[in-house]
Amino acid sequence: MSTFHDKVIYQAYPKSFNDTSGNGVGDLKGVTEKLPYLSDLGVDMLWLNPFYPSPQNDNGYDVANYTDIDPMFGTWEDFDRLVEEAQNHKIDLMLDMVLNHTSTDHEWFQKALAGDEYYQDFYILREAQEDGNLPTNWESKFGGKAWSKFGDTDKYYLHLYDVTQADLNWRNPKVREELYKVVNFWLEKGVKGFRFDVINVIGKDEEMKDADDGVGKSHYTDTPIVHDYIQELNKETFGKYEDIITVGEMSSTTVENGVKYSNPDRDELSMIFSFHHLKVDYKDGEKWSLMPFDFIKLKSILNEWQEGMAEGDGWNALFWYNHDQPRANSRFGDVENYPFETSTMLAQTNHLLRGTPYVYQGEEIGMTNPNFDDLDDYVDIETHNAYKEMKEKGIEHEEAMEIIKEKSRDNSRTPMQWNEAEHAGFTTGEPWLKVADNFKEINTETGQTSQRIYNYYKKLIQLRKDMPIIQEGDYKALELNHSSIFAYRRDYKGQTLLVLNHFYEEESSITIPDELLGLDAKYLIGNREERTLEKEFKMGAYETVAFLLN
Ligand code: NOJ
Numbered sequence: 001m002s003t004f005h006d007k008v009i010y011q012a013y014p015k016s017f018n019d020t021s022g023n024g025v026g027d028l029k030g031v032t033e034k035l036p037y038l039s040d041l042g043v044d045m046l047w048l049n050p051f052y053p054s055p056q057n058d059n060g061y062d063v064a065n066y067t068d069i070d071p072m073f074g075t076w077e078d079f080d081r082l083v084e085e086a087q088n089h090k091i092d093l094m095l096d097m098v099l100n101h102t103s104t105d106h107e108w109f110q111k112a113l114a115g116d117e118y119y120q121d122f123y124i125l126r127e128a129q130e131d132g133n134l135p136t137n138w139e140s141k142f143g144g145k146a147w148s149k150f151g152d153t154d155k156y157y158l159h160l161y162d163v164t165q166a167d168l169n170w171r172n173p174k175v176r177e178e179l180y181k182v183v184n185f186w187l188e189k190g191v192k193g194f195r196f197d198v199i200n201v202i203g204k205d206e207e208m209k210d211a212d213d214g215v216g217k218s219h220y221t222d223t224p225i226v227h228d229y230i231q232e233l234n235k236e237t238f239g240k241y242e243d244i245i246t247v248g249e250m251s252s253t254t255v256e257n258g259v260k261y262s263n264p265d266r267d268e269l270s271m272i273f274s275f276h277h278l279k280v281d282y283k284d285g286e287k288w289s290l291m292p293f294d295f296i297k298l299k300s301i302l303n304e305w306q307e308g309m310a311e312g313d314g315w316n317a318l319f320w321y322n323h324d325q326p327r328a329n330s331r332f333g334d335v336e337n338y339p340f341e342t343s344t345m346l347a348q349t350n351h352l353l354r355g356t357p358y359v360y361q362g363e364e365i366g367m368t369n370p371n372f373d374d375l376d377d378y379v380d381i382e383t384h385n386a387y388k389e390m391k392e393k394g395i396e397h398e399e400a401m402e403i404i405k406e407k408s409r410d411n412s413r414t415p416m417q418w419n420e421a422e423h424a425g426f427t428t429g430e431p432w433l434k435v436a437d438n439f440k441e442i443n444t445e446t447g448q449t450s451q452r453i454y455n456y457y458k459k460l461i462q463l464r465k466d467m468p469i470i471q472e473g474d475y476k477a478l479e480l481n482h483s484s485i486f487a488y489r490r491d492y493k494g495q496t497l498l499v500l501n502h503f504y505e506e507e508s509s510i511t512i513p514d515e516l517l518g519l520d521a522k523y524l525i526g527n528r529e530e531r532t533l534e535k536e537f538k539m540g541a542y543e544t545v546a547f548l549l550n
Contacts, residue, residue, distance in 0.1 A: 004245050004270060004356060005471040007044040008461045009094065009193070011360045013323045014051050014073055015059060016415045019427035021074075026415075026426070028074035032082045037444070039089040041364060041454070042461040045193050045245060046086065047094040049323055055105050057164045058142075058381055059323075059413070061197060062103035066182040083190045094193025094245065095186055099179045100202050101165040108178075109166050113151045122175050123166050124158035125150055126208060136208050138216030141251075143385035146216065160201060160220070162381055170202045170229055183237040193245040194238065196269070200226055200250045200257065222250075222257040230261065230268045239267060247317050247356075248272045255305060259312030271315040271356055277301045278325055288386045288403050293332055295503055299477070299486050306354055306475045306488075316355030320346050321363045326411035330369040333542055334505060339366050339442075340449050341542035344456045344527040348544040349486060349501040351460040354475045361416050364457040365443065365450035369411040370436035373401065377434050383408040419445040459525060469497050469548075484508040485539060489516075496549040497524070502539035509538040519549040 018030030028051065038046060050060035051073040060070075069079055086093055102109055112119040126135035126147070135156050138146040140163075147156040148163045158167045168175050183194065203225035211219055230248070238244040246269040248261050253274050261268050280298045283289035309316050320328035329335050333342025343366040351357045372378060375387060383404055390400040405411075410433060417439040418425035424439035436442075442450050464470045473490030484504040490497040498516060502508060512535055521533040526545035531537075533547050 003243060006465050007245070007356060008042065008351075008464060009045040009047055009245075009247075009317075009356060009358045010038055010041070010043040011047045011049070011322060011358055013049050013361055013413060015049070015432065016413050016426070017361055018416060018418070019429065019431075022427060022429040023072065024427050024429040024432045025072050027072070028069070028078040028082050032078070032085050035085050035089045035091060038091060040458075041359075042458055042465070043091065043359065045092045045094050047193065047195050047358070048096065050096045050098060054103055055164065057103070058162050061098050062101075062105075062162065062165050063098050064103040064105040065107070066097075066102075066179075067185045079189070087190075092192035092245075093190070094195055094247075095191050096195050096197060097183060097186075098197040099168070099182075100198045101159065101161060101167045104164045104166050106166075118174075121172050122169055122178075123150075124169050124204065124208075125155045126158070127155055136216060136219070137210045137214050138219065139214070142382050143389050158204070160198075167204070168202070170204075170225075171206065176229065176232065180233065180236040183233070187238060187241065187244070192243060194247075196246065196248045198251050199230065199248040199269075200253055200261070202226055202229055217252055221252055222254065227260055227266070227268065231266070234267050234269070244270075246270045250274050255308035255312075255314075258305070258309055258316075259314035262309070262314040262316075263312055265313070271317045273317045273319065273322075274305060277305070278320075281331065287407055288390060290403055290406060295484070295486075296481065298332075299480055302353070302486070303477045303480055303488075306477075310354055310475060316353070317358055318350045318353050318355040319358040319360070320350055321360035321412060322358070323360070323412055324409050326407060326409075327367060327369045328363070329366060330411070331406070332503065335366070335368045338505070338542045339368075340452050340456075341527050341540075341544075342366075343453045345501050345503070345542045345544040347453075347457055347460055348499065348525070348527070348546065351464060352470055352490065352497065352499045352546060353488070354473065354490070357460075357464070359457065359461075360412065362412070364454050365417065365447060366453045367414075367417055367442055368436065368438065369405065370414045370434065370438075371405050372410075372434065373405075375401065375404070378404060378408055378410045379433050380408055380410045380413070383410060417443040417447070417450075419443050456527065463525065467497075468492060469495055473497060478513065479510060482510055485510045494550075498533070498547045498549060500537065500539065500543075500545050502541070502543045505541040507538060507540055509536050511535060512537050516549055521547045521549050524548045 014026045017026040019026045020029040052063045053065040053070045054060045054062050108119045108122045134147045140146045142162050150157045200222050201220050203223040204220040248269045250272045261272050281291050281293040283291040329342045415426035415431050415435045420440050423431050424435045469492040473492035478487040486501045523530050524546045528543050
């Protein structure tokens with residue numbers, strides 16, 4: 001049996017987690033200080049977003065040095081202490097590896113710019129097309145075109161993200177060798193997990209051509225060579241160890257590729273993040289738009305990934321929240337009237353599925369989108385680019401702000417709400433991003449609803465450790481077309497775990513199949529009063545309940 005199916009991973013966004021130096025930015029010491037909190041919650045591994053030296057144009061995903069620590073976050077001594085203390089709390093560290101691109105401040109890019117051909121081959125440089133057009137018509141994922149002028153040469157460099165994030169040339173074996181050194185460096189420091197940033201876009205087509213759709217994703221996403229590269233990465237680095245957990249962040253991937261990335265026989269990764277279920281409120285596929293979420297589509301996507309990955313022996317990372325997503329409770333529920341029910345229902349839906357659950361800082365206390373009215377309160381580069389593009393399209397300021405309030409990545413990046421003190425106890429200085437103004441009600445120390453949500457998460461995390469059916473059970477949906485309830489069962493060694501999740505306010509009911517009614521049903525966990533299973537099972541606002549049937 002795999003070693004990690006009973007584990008839960010917590011994601012801390014170091015910049016916004018806990019600041020001990022008073023510079024307004026969270027730090028490694030701050031993470032160490034909160035290990036008892038994480039240990040009490042019961043998580044097994046802690047994923048930290050990048051804390052390497054970086055100009056911070058994309059909050060550290062623009063890495064200027066892969067094997068050092070940005071002084072803003074602390075020192076080597078702080079890091080070593082964090083590893084040691086984490087071990088004392090039986091928590092392993094997972095680091096974020098951003099191997100698709102470097103910051104243009106990285107030494108490699110700087111040498112390349114200065115004319116060093118060895119390093120020029122580290123990046124993807126092309127000349128303009130004969131007609132003077134850019135090398136290809138591909139778009140950057142952060143808006144605008146994916147090519148920018150390479151110094152004062154007649155070449156352009158590829159950047160699928162910000163102009164200061166230059167894509168690396170994985171076709172060059174020297175690049176791969178350097179990157180494997182980086183991963184090995186951190187393995188030797190005692191790191192036990194890696195989250196590989198946008199790892200499925202590292203293998204660009206060898207011959208780069210204009211894309212028919214003018215966007216270009218198919219020319220670099222899930223190309224066959226990516227699997228070769230990941231197998232090589234595995235073999236040269238973490239695959240040499242027994243107990244390393246890896247997760248690949250996959251941009252626009254498919255179930256078929258998801259299986260390939262995570263089937264243990266293929267020696268690629270432990271699991272993957274896919275994002276299709278978090279695009280169900282994109283109007284015509286456009287993130288920067290407003291639309292109520294499509295519940296049937298949400299279920300059908302989750303179901304497709306649950307079934308497809310199980311069939312191919314792949315493994316899903318389970319999540320609603322991360323540093324790139326608006327807060328899911330603000331998005332899929334009612335945080336004004338049903339904060340406890342919303343947060344716990346979403347949590348239970350996620351934690352009892354087949355896969356590995358991730359908890360993003362603050363979700364365990366019901367933190368919400370901050371609803372900043374002022375554009376200047378947002379820091380995120382993607383948000384500011386999107387604002388410009390919306391204005392160019394003729395969208396008025398007020399409407400653009402309504403969209404940003406719902407969609408900005410800063411929604412989840414506001415400082416962690418520890419207590420009622422100024423800046424929610426996150427910092428004694430000026431925070432780099434404003435704290436949400438609901439911190440007096442929502443915080444770890446005095447927030448009453450927060451504490452109830454936290455205790456519910458604790459129970460869910462413990463249940464996974466205790467119950468093989470949650471770790472290994474088969475998954476099957478019930479009444480997939482039900483308009484307000486997502487019901488599924490997990491089956492294992494003659495037992496059934498029945499999980500019923502109601503995503504709306506108005507009371508609703510679901511018919512329990514007879515084959516399940518004849519069994520002995522034990523109430524396991526729920527977010528309202530204790531329930532008994534009955535044929536016409538009524539559910540209240542955002543109710544969630546699970547029964548164990550024998
Ligand atoms: C995905 C990361 O999660 C996101 O924050 C970042 O902007 C992009 N990758 C580019 O590295």
